[in-house]
Amino acid sequence: MKISTRGRYGLYFMLTLAKDYGVKKRSVKSVATERDISDLYLEQIVANLKKDGLVKSTRGAYGGYELNFPPDEITVGQVFSAVEENIMIVDADNHETKNESFLWKRIRDAVNDVLDHTTLHDIVDNDTDDFDGYMFYI
Structure with a gap:
């Protein structure tokens, strides 16, 4: 599975x-x-998160970004959908057999199920490494 820097940085920002x-x-x-x-690059990513209603911003001395919903109501799938153009599980070959198609569909469905049922709260609650792995190893 290949997640771009947009996805990794977007997830890290949301976990923060x-x-x-x-x-x-x-x-x-x-x-x-x-x-x-780059703060300019991250700002572009955050603009997509804001456009999708996942974050909100406040101006002023005590301003900044915050989640628009509690962490247990935002899934990793929502974050990736907001910032990634397309998430490919595998780069499918046009010559795959019926059984290979079945396998790749099952893999795709399983990954999507994990992304759509894992919340930010699940990750924050279970990780102690300050999310370093989410920056580099997805």
């Missing part, structure tokens, strides 16, 4: 907001700086 949910808002620049990524 989930970890801080109800406590503080975060700026794009602060998250980009702590991960050493």
